[in-house]
Amino acid sequence: MxxxxxxxxxxxxxMYRDLASALEGLVTGEPDPIANMANxxxxxxxxxxxxxxxxxxxNLDGELVLGPFQGRPACIRMSFDEGVCGAAAxxxxxxxxxxxHVFPGHIACDSASNSEIVVPLIRDGELMGVLDIDSPxxxxxxxxxxxxxxxxxxxxxxxL
Ligand code: SME
Numbered sequence: 140m141x142x143x144x145x146x147x148x149x150x151x152x153x154m155y156r157d158l159a160s161a162l163e164g165l166v167t168g169e170p171d172p173i174a175n176m177a178n179x180x181x182x183x184x185x186x187x188x189x190x191x192x193x194x195x196x197x198n199l200d201g202e203l204v205l206g207p208f209q210g211r212p213a214c215i216r217m218s219f220d221e222g223v224c225g226a227a228a229x230x231x232x233x234x235x236x237x238x239x240h241v242f243p244g245h246i247a248c249d250s251a252s253n254s255e256i257v258v259p260l261i262r263d264g265e266l267m268g269v270l271d272i273d274s275p276x277x278x279x280x281x282x283x284x285x286x287x288x289x290x291x292x293x294x295x296x297x298x299l
Contacts, residue, residue, distance in 0.1 A: 146186045155287025158186050162294050172299040177207035179295055183272065184209035191251050192273040196224050197299075198266045203228055206268060213248040222246040227257035227269045235285050237278040249273065256280040258292040260299060267299040 146161065148154035162182055166175045176195045184193040194208020196217065203217040203224055219229040223245055227234045234257045239245045245255075252273040260267045270292055274280065280288075 151281070151283045151287070154186070155283075155290065158183070158287070159290050159294060161186075162291055166294065166298045169298065173207060175295065175298045179270075179291070180207050180209045183291065187272065189276050189279055190272055190274050192249055192271070194271055195260075195268050196228075196271060197268040198228060203269065208271075210273070211249045214246055217246065220244075223255050223257050224269050224271055227259045228266060231259045231261060231266060233258050233285055233289060235280050237280075239273075251275045253277045254279040256285060256288055258288050260292050260296040262296045262299065267296055270295065 146154055146157045148157050162179060165178045165182060169175055180193045180195065184190060192208065192210030192213065194210065194213065195206035196203035197206045201219065203219070205213055205215045217225050219225045221244055223234045223236055223239065223242055236242050236255045239252055239255050253275055254277055255271065255273045258270045260270060270288070272288065
C-alpha cells in the first residue's frame with residue numbers, strides 16, 4: 140500500500156484543511172500513539188513549506204521526552220521550565236514565536252531554526268505532549284498557521 144499525499148493548495152486555509160483530512164485519514168483506526176506521531180510528523184514535514192523540524196515531545200511524568208520527528212536529531216529531554224516546548228507544556232497555551240533568538244530559554248537543537256510554533260496536546264484535561272514545528276524563516280507562522288496547526292493538534296490529541 141502506498142500513501143501519496145501531495146497537498147498543493149492554492150491558499151493556506153485550503154492547505155490546512157487538506158492536511159487535516161489527510162491526517163485524519165492516516166490516524167483513524169490506529170490505536171498506537173508512536174505510529175500515529177511518526178506518520179503525522181512525516182505528513183506535516185512533507186506538506187508545510189519552509190519547515191526544518193516537525194515532531195513531538197511526550198509528557199512522561201512531568202518531563203518532555205522526545206518522540207517521533209522529522210529533521211535533525213534533537214535534545215531528548217526538557218523540563219516544563221525549559222524552551223518554547225516547556226512554555227507550551229507549562230501554560231497549555233500555543234507558543235507562536237516569531238524569532239526564537241529573543242525567546243528567553245529557547246533551546247537551539249538546530250541552529251537553522253529561526254521561528255517556531257508549539258501546540259499543547261490535551262486529552263480529557265491531561266497534557267499528552269506537544270507538537271513542535273520549526274522553521275528557518277523568521278516570522279514563518281501566521282495566525283492562519285496557528286489556527287491550522289491547532290486543528291491538527293485536536294486530531295492528534297485523540298489518538299495519542
Ligand atoms: N526549540 C525547542 C527545542 C526543541 S527543538 O527545536 C526540536 C524549544 O526551545 O522548545
